[in-house]
Amino acid sequence: MENKLEPIVKTLQDQFKATYEEFRGEVHVFITTEQIIEALTFLRDKYEFELLSALTAVDYWPQTSPRFHVIYQLSSLAKNVTVQLRVPVNGDQPRVPTATRVYEVANWRERELMDMFGIEAEGHPDPRRLLLPDDMEGHPLRKDFPLGYEEPQFTFNFEEIDLRKPYAKE
Amino acid sequence: MGVEQKLGNMGIVTAKLEDVVNWSRTNAMWPMLFGLACCAIEMMSAQAAHYDMSRFGMELMRASPRQSDLMIVAGRLSRKMAPVLRRLYDQMPEPKWVIAMGDCASCGGVFNNYALVQGVDEIVPVDVFVAGCPPRPEALIHGVMTLYEKVKGEKFKDLAVK
Numbered sequence: 001m002e003n004k005l006e007p008i009v010k011t012l013q014d015q016f017k018a019t020y021e022e023f024r025g026e027v028h029v030f031i032t033t034e035q036i037i038e039a040l041t042f043l044r045d046k047y048e049f050e051l052l053s054a055l056t057a058v059d060y061w062p063q064t065s066p067r068f069h070v071i072y073q074l075s076s077l078a079k080n081v082t083v084q085l086r087v088p089v090n091g092d093q094p095r096v097p098t099a100t101r102v103y104e105v106a107n108w109r110e111r112e113l114m115d116m117f118g119i120e121a122e123g124h125p126d127p128r129r130l131l132l133p134d135d136m137e138g139h140p141l142r143k144d145f146p147l148g149y150e151e152p153q154f155t156f157n158f159e160e161i162d163l164r165k166p167y168a169k170e
Numbered sequence: 171m172g173v174e175q176k177l178g179n180m181g182i183v184t185a186k187l188e189d190v191v192n193w194s195r196t197n198a199m200w201p202m203l204f205g206l207a208c209c210a211i212e213m214m215s216a217q218a219a220h221y222d223m224s225r226f227g228m229e230l231m232r233a234s235p236r237q238s239d240l241m242i243v244a245g246r247l248s249r250k251m252a253p254v255l256r257r258l259y260d261q262m263p264e265p266k267w268v269i270a271m272g273d274c275a276s277c278g279g280v281f282n283n284y285a286l287v288q289g290v291d292e293i294v295p296v297d298v299f300v301a302g303c304p305p306r307p308e309a310l311i312h313g314v315m316t317l318y319e320k321v322k323g324e325k326f327k328d329l330a331v332k
Contacts, residue, residue: 133250140284150278150288168256168294 001027004081008047012039028084033096036087040072040102049074049083055099055109057117061143067091068119072099095120116141188326195265196318197227202238202262207245209272209304216307223311235261246274247287259294267321269313270296273303
């Protein structure tokens with residue numbers, strides 16, 4: 001672990017009973033859903049993490065509890081250090097509290113999270129769709145979302161697919 | 171050397187109206203800018219000095235659908251862009267034609283997924299499909315030539331049904 005990061009992770013462990021994993025010098029600190037806003041505020045105010053450079057998620061399906069990790073990547077431009085917070089979330093009704101009150105930039109990132117993973121950001125000021133078309137069903141970045149959209153058309157199944165393909169009228 | 175000098179004092183040429191109209195349509199076809207992805211780069215180079223599509227009366231790309239007769243859909247079309255494409259197509263005045271340029275526009279190409287339309291013929295009626303990923307400028311020009319052949323064979327009575 002980086003020298004600059006050590007006291008930060010230490011404090012997080014003491015204050016929030018956080019655990020951490022390290023992989024090739026990159027540190028993932030695990031925080032619970034209840035404490036994430038507090039932890040983000042703490043890091044922003046005490047350790048100058050003024051930038052939320054990424055807010056995304058990972059789906060560990062078919063594992064269900066926790067199924068998702070919501071990831072908050074924080075950067076400190078003043079101290080040149082980054083830290084990653086992870087919030088494990090269960091598969092049924094996944095939700096996290098909104099981080100928009102701590103970082104304004106979380107607004108669109110959380111809308112993307114709701115779109116692509118179906119993880120609700122509770123208390124989000126503007127929970128509209130961001131990326132997907134309005135009539136889209138499902139959440140494409142979930143691992144159980146079907147990969148292919150349409151069967152490829154070859155010579156042997158050309159006519160069968162041709163019949164059901166929704167061609168445009170004039 | 172204009173046609174009047176060649177023909178001398180005769181002054182009269184007879185032809186079928188249909189042929190003359192179709193001929194005039196082919197040689198001044200104004201395509202609409204619809205570059206969606208990397209195919210647009212090939213489309214640009216087809217118009218630039220090396221391949222020079224203006225030899226066929228197509229040097230003028232219009233940014234407005236109201237001034238164009240041909241839509242070259244160059245690139246992959248996302249589901250969210252699809253209503254926009256249809257709207258622009260509806261705004262083009264008749265008669266109008268569509269070229270689906272490249273594999274993505276023709277059938278989805280390598281992107282068989284939720285985000286992209288699997289062939290723009292689901293959205294607008296396509297006249298010519300140009301294969302390739304992306305098609306070289308020659309291929310696009312060949313596609314345009316193929317469209318010209320199609321237009322030259324069009325009948326008034328078929329167009330009136332539109």
